[in-house]
Amino acid sequence: MTVESVQPETPPAVELREPPRAGGGVPVLGHGWKLACDPLAFMSRLRDHGDVVRLKLGPKTVYAVTTPALTGALALSNDFIIAGPLWESLEGLLGKQGVATANGPVHRRQRRTIQPAFRLDAIPAYGPIMEEEAHALTERWKPGETIDCTSESFRVAVRIAARCLLRGDYMDERAERLCVALATVFRGMYRRMVVPLGPLYNLPLPANREFNRALADLHLLVDEIVAERRASGQKPDDLLTALLEATDENGDPIGEQEIHDQVVAILTPGSETIASTIMWLLHMLAEHPEHADRVRDEVQAVTGGRPVAFADVRGLTHTNNVVVESMRLSPAVWILTRRAVRDTELGGYRIPSGADIIYSPYAIQRDPKSYERNLEFDPDRWLPDRVKDIPKHAMSPFSVGNRKCPSDHFSMAQLTLVTAALATRYRFEQVPGSKDATRVGITLRPHDLRVRPVPR
Numbered sequence: 001m002t003v004e005s006v007q008p009e010t011p012p013a014v015e016l017r018e019p020p021r022a023g024g025g026v027p028v029l030g031h032g033w034k035l036a037c038d039p040l041a042f043m044s045r046l047r048d049h050g051d052v053v054r055l056k057l058g059p060k061t062v063y064a065v066t067t068p069a070l071t072g073a074l075a076l077s078n079d080f081i082i083a084g085p086l087w088e089s090l091e092g093l094l095g096k097q098g099v100a101t102a103n104g105p106v107h108r109r110q111r112r113t114i115q116p117a118f119r120l121d122a123i124p125a126y127g128p129i130m131e132e133e134a135h136a137l138t139e140r141w142k143p144g145e146t147i148d149c150t151s152e153s154f155r156v157a158v159r160i161a162a163r164c165l166l167r168g169d170y171m172d173e174r175a176e177r178l179c180v181a182l183a184t185v186f187r188g189m190y191r192r193m194v195v196p197l198g199p200l201y202n203l204p205l206p207a208n209r210e211f212n213r214a215l216a217d218l219h220l221l222v223d224e225i226v227a228e229r230r231a232s233g234q235k236p237d238d239l240l241t242a243l244l245e246a247t248d249e250n251g252d253p254i255g256e257q258e259i260h261d262q263v264v265a266i267l268t269p270g271s272e273t274i275a276s277t278i279m280w281l282l283h284m285l286a287e288h289p290e291h292a293d294r295v296r297d298e299v300q301a302v303t304g305g306r307p308v309a310f311a312d313v314r315g316l317t318h319t320n321n322v323v324v325e326s327m328r329l330s331p332a333v334w335i336l337t338r339r340a341v342r343d344t345e346l347g348g349y350r351i352p353s354g355a356d357i358i359y360s361p362y363a364i365q366r367d368p369k370s371y372e373r374n375l376e377f378d379p380d381r382w383l384p385d386r387v388k389d390i391p392k393h394a395m396s397p398f399s400v401g402n403r404k405c406p407s408d409h410f411s412m413a414q415l416t417l418v419t420a421a422l423a424t425r426y427r428f429e430q431v432p433g434s435k436d437a438t439r440v441g442i443t444l445r446p447h448d449l450r451v452r453p454v455p456r
């Protein structure tokens with residue numbers, strides 16, 4: 001081997017292509033109309049037009065990425081950051097200094113602060129709270145009564161996030177207020193993000209008043225929680241202590257606003273995503289009784305009939321697969337966005353600096369090119385001998401790269417435990433008037449799912 005032969009070769013200059021334009025645009029609005037009317041169907045059809053396609057949203061060009069491999073490349077590349085109009089409106093409502101919207105060195109520092117609370121080895125400490133909340137949910141419900149799945153799912157999601165991450169005796173009453181505030185804020189927030197009518201949202205209409213009250217209460221609650229923790233002098237080993245003791249790049253304590261915005265930035269994605277996923281899990285248990293029975297059988301085999309515990313989660317492989325399959329078909333997070341910070345490329349296509357890019361985990365996870373019988377609910381596709389056929393990044397509900405959800409282990413543990421507790425105690429039936437059509441908001445969830453628990 002000669003010295004020359006190990007010299008790195010200069011990569012040949014690749015001619016970058018302009019991504020094709022998606023069909024179906026209309027004058028003035030471009031593709032905005034279709035995206036607004038039926039975003040899931042629209043996003044799901046984009047791959048027919050190319051791996052990367054150009055969309056016109058009014059006067060603006062937006063790029064959509066449609067293949068699993070390229071969504072992975074996008075999420076893993078440093079050429080793209082979190083930014084864009086949707087993020088800006090989110091910052092306006094929830095705060096500018098939280099981890100979900102920060103970029104660069106501030107984001108890295110913030111991730112270092114919060115990460116220990118979500119590490120795999122930190123999760124068992126949350127086990128008793130997750131167990132308590134999962135069983136409390138089934139104990140609250142009376143056989144035969146109608147369960148409002150939206151409020152009940154929110155309730156358990158907020159209580160688990162708040163009690164685990166912001167520990168404290170005060171949390172019981174606060175968790176209830178947080179539930180109400182967060183559920184109302186999420187209802188109004190999506191509309192404000194996609195239909196930015198500015199001052200019209202300040203008109204003294206009942207819906208605006210309710211939204212503003214809930215948003216103010218959310219911020220007030222967070223201030224109260226922080227103030228009480230400080231006043232108590234206690235420093236339990238939790239996320240709030242980590243935030244209160246965090247320092248910035250210069251070693252100075254981080255400011256009050258950043259502590260506040262961080263708590264909001266963790267509680268808000270933490271509750272809406274889990275709540276939506278639990279709604280879909282209840283829907284799945286009602287619509288697929290055969291799978292509900294298999295979950296029950298697995299739990300019984302693992303527990304021998306005692307109440308399911310956190311320590312059992314590791315043995316509940318089928319229940320875990322049921323959760324994953326439910327998340328595949330009905331992902332809470334259905335759209336993600338990035339912005340290019342320099343002229344760059346994706347899959348050989350030219351992406352100019354400043355371009356906004358979108359992709360849809362919903363479309364990726366339901367794509368027939370990635371999944372056989374793509375619309376069938378089949379938890380066994382996650383068995384080890386079949387999972388290898390699924391393309392990389394075709395199922396990344398928590399994303400990958402530096403913006404990956406910090407809470408993947410925390411989320412999967414609680415979702416598996418809640419599903420196990422629900423399926424062991426009850427079968428579920430949808431009741432007349434239940435509306436299980438998909439409601440598109442910041443997350444995807446059923447419009448108004450109502451079920452009746454029937455004791456096993």
Ligand code: HEM
Nearest residue numbers: 099100266269270273274277333397398399403405407411
């Ligand atoms: C980020 C999904 C639960 C906190 C993300 C992202 C995804 C995601 C896809 C990345 C967003 C992007 O790439 O732009 C989910 C799903 C959940 C879940 C599917 C449950 C089913 C939670 C929970 C918490 C949480 C329970 C906290 C208690 C966060 C935070 C970020 C994030 C703070 C921002 C991370 C960053 O930008 O560095 N989540 N999440 N998530 N998630 Fe989750």
